[in-house]
Amino acid sequence: MITIQQLSQELGIGVDTLRVWERRFGFPTPERNTRGHRLYPPAQIDDLRIIKKLQNLGHRPKQLFALTAAERRALLNQQHVDDRHHDLQQLVTTVAAAQLDKELRTQLQQRGIEAFILEFAVPLLEVMDRGWLTGKLSIAREHLLSDCLATILKEQLVPRAYGPRIVFTTLSGERHKLGLLLSAVLFHQQGCDCHLVMEELPVAEVLSIVDFFAADAVALSFSIQIAPRQAKRDLAWLRKGLPSHIKMIAGGFALRNGMHLPGISVCTDLGQISSLCAREFPDLNLQKPTG
Missing domain, CATH: 3.40.50.280 (Cobalamin-binding domain)
Structure with a gap:
């Protein structure tokens, strides 16, 4: 079992949010130690992880807490990447690490920085999020992609002698x-x-x-x-x-x-x-x- 602070850090859900969910929706239902502090068992931790993933995909807490744990898991398994992003899915999951930087820079050169961000980087991050949420993208691969993208973007921030x-x-x-x-x-x-x-x-x-x-x-x-x-x-x-x-x-x-x-x-x-x-x-x- 873990404390509410540990749960918050592990899942990225605020302590206040966990307490609101408990009060408003009746879940999670933590146990209490001798000092009255909340303790969360593994089954509830796994269910909260699924809730967080579905929330990231756009589902509202009220809708999610109306479902059973089995229904929430089934809903997560139904999530698919938009077919329009098929090429990005291939980039995220199969392109060799040595080629990622080259591919990103080619997209930047072809599109220009604004279109690169709005038309390529934003959908890319959406595909990465879905890949991670559905278990198709490893944490190591996600970090590699994020680092490649961040390196290229930081290069654009050349100091200016003018402007706010x-x-x-x-x-x-x-x-x-x-x-x-x-x-x-x-x-x-x-x-x-x-x-x-x-x-x-x-x-x-x-x-x-x-x-x-x-x-x-x-x-x-x-x-x-x-x-x-x-x-x-x-x-x-x-x-x-x-x-x-x-x-x-x-x-x-x-x-x-x-x-x-x-x-x-x-x-x-x-x-x-x-x-x-x-x-x-x-x-x-x-x-x-x-x-």
């Missing part, structure tokens, strides 16, 4: 950073001077890092493993702590339900970054050198 300076970072507990990297490259393409901080930061440290870079804005990403309530609380705290002239941009799966946060631009669609830049940085084109 944006710091991109994640908060403690956020393990998924590729989405943040994708958005940083797209902001860079719009003419922003983007600085990526890949290490997770405590909320209070974001204030210091913004000051260190003399940033005009800070962008944060919140994946599905972060509870929306926690994301909203952290963003509100940061907004209150940052000077009013520092813009805040937030995105990620945890904010997908249209969360409204005063003084913060929420963007959960990478395709909307160009319009966001036009709105938040109207003088951006005027700052670019003319040749």
Whole structure:
């Protein structure tokens, strides 16, 4: 048996979320030790892992908790990769490791960076997620693909002498950073001077890092493993702590339900970054050198 903190770390489900599920849906049903602390048996851990995988595929908790454990497992087994992504599935599962970098760079050269991200990298990550969730993609293979993609994307972030300076970072507990990297490259393409901080930061440290870079804005990403309530609380705290002239941009799966946060631009669609830049940085084109 494991504690609620250990369960949260292993599955990437917030402690608050686990407690809400227990209260609202009657699952999980942990045992208690002599001190009254929650302990989770292996069967419930496996079932929660399936619930998390199905949630990543777009299923809502209310729907999932209405099913039995056997029905949830059967539902997961029914998930298939979209036929439109057949070529990407081949890349994810069969292309030799030595050829992955070459294939990704060929796609970048043929498409250009913006189309590479929106039309290739985003679907690629979706295929990788599904492969991992259904057990068709090993953790080692996933890390290899992610590292190849991240290396190529980071090469695009050449410092600029002009444009609004944006710091991109994640908060403690956020393990998924590729989405943040994708958005940083797209902001860079719009003419922003983007600085990526890949290490997770405590909320209070974001204030210091913004000051260190003399940033005009800070962008944060919140994946599905972060509870929306926690994301909203952290963003509100940061907004209150940052000077009013520092813009805040937030995105990620945890904010997908249209969360409204005063003084913060929420963007959960990478395709909307160009319009966001036009709105938040109207003088951006005027700052670019003319040749």
